[in-house]
Amino acid sequence: MQTSDIEAYIQIATILYAAGIEIAGKFKQMIAHFKPDHGLTDEQINAIEQAGMDDSRKRLAERIAMGQDS
Amino acid sequence: MKTLLTLLIALVLVTGCASTPIKAKVSATHQTVREAIVAVDELERQLCAPDPAQVNHCTAPSASAVGLTDAKHQEISRALARAFDKDIKVAAAIIAWRSGEPMPKDLPSLLADANDTLIAIQPLTNSSLVSKAQTLLSRVAALAGLFAAVQ
Numbered sequence: 446m447q448t449s450d451i452e453a454y455i456q457i458a459t460i461l462y463a464a465g466i467e468i469a470g471k472f473k474q475m476i477a478h479f480k481p482d483h484g485l486t487d488e489q490i491n492a493i494e495q496a497g498m499d500d501s502r503k504r505l506a507e508r509i510a511m512g513q514d515s
Numbered sequence: 516m517k518t519l520l521t522l523l524i525a526l527v528l529v530t531g532c533a534s535t536p537i538k539a540k541v542s543a544t545h546q547t548v549r550e551a552i553v554a555v556d557e558l559e560r561q562l563c564a565p566d567p568a569q570v571n572h573c574t575a576p577s578a579s580a581v582g583l584t585d586a587k588h589q590e591i592s593r594a595l596a597r598a599f600d601k602d603i604k605v606a607a608a609i610i611a612w613r614s615g616e617p618m619p620k621d622l623p624s625l626l627a628d629a630n631d632t633l634i635a636i637q638p639l640t641n642s643s644l645v646s647k648a649q650t651l652l653s654r655v656a657a658l659a660g661l662f663a664a665v666q
Contacts, residue, residue, distance in 0.1 A: 484539075487538065490539060493542065494609055495610070498603050501552075501602055504553070505603065508592045508593075509596050510571065511588065512589050515572065515585050515586070
């Protein structure tokens with residue numbers, strides 16, 4: 446294989462790589478467009494649920510007291 | 516070339532998902548349930564104005580006028596306590612939940628507790644409280660329906 450052939454292959458590979466990146470970017474835009482507007486991570490979801498649980502535990506204790514018969 | 520393109524597409528699909536959208540939707544729907552329980556809780560407290568020294572006793576002069584006697588306040592409180600208890604368990608289950616898994620096992624109980632809360636509140640003449648109890652029931656039903664849809 447001659448040097449000019451290698452250079453040609455490198456050029457073609459570079460062009461295909463750039464095209465692949467461009468196509469991937471377009472796919473990502475398409476996916477983002479159809480993705481629901483809930484970009485939370487699992488950690489964020491869990492933190493929200495935990496905060497809710499903490500508040501609910503406090504209210505539960507209060508309601509147990511309120512529910513006692515007179 | 517085909518392999519490279521396939522790998523690029525796979526990489527985009529994997530890295531494009533910061534979280535599980537379905538789990539985020541489930542959690543968001545559950546938060547509306549929690550907000551509804553809190554809304555009933557807050558309004559009933561406001562209408563009753565429980566005595567800080569004897570919280571099963573209402574002090575608001577207008578309480579009995581809408582049917583919120585001490586006995587009714589205690590009944591509603593017990594229903595809300597059960598609802599909060601189940602909601603805490605549902606929240607813990609949602610934290611552990613993954614798409615495709617069954618719904619939290621306490622969700623049907625929470626639905627029953629929401630119904631009991633509405634039954635306890637319905638005789639009162641305060642339409643806002645009744646409306647909030649109805650909202651609670653519909654939101655729990657919506658959460659159950661969402662789990663059924665994503666399984």
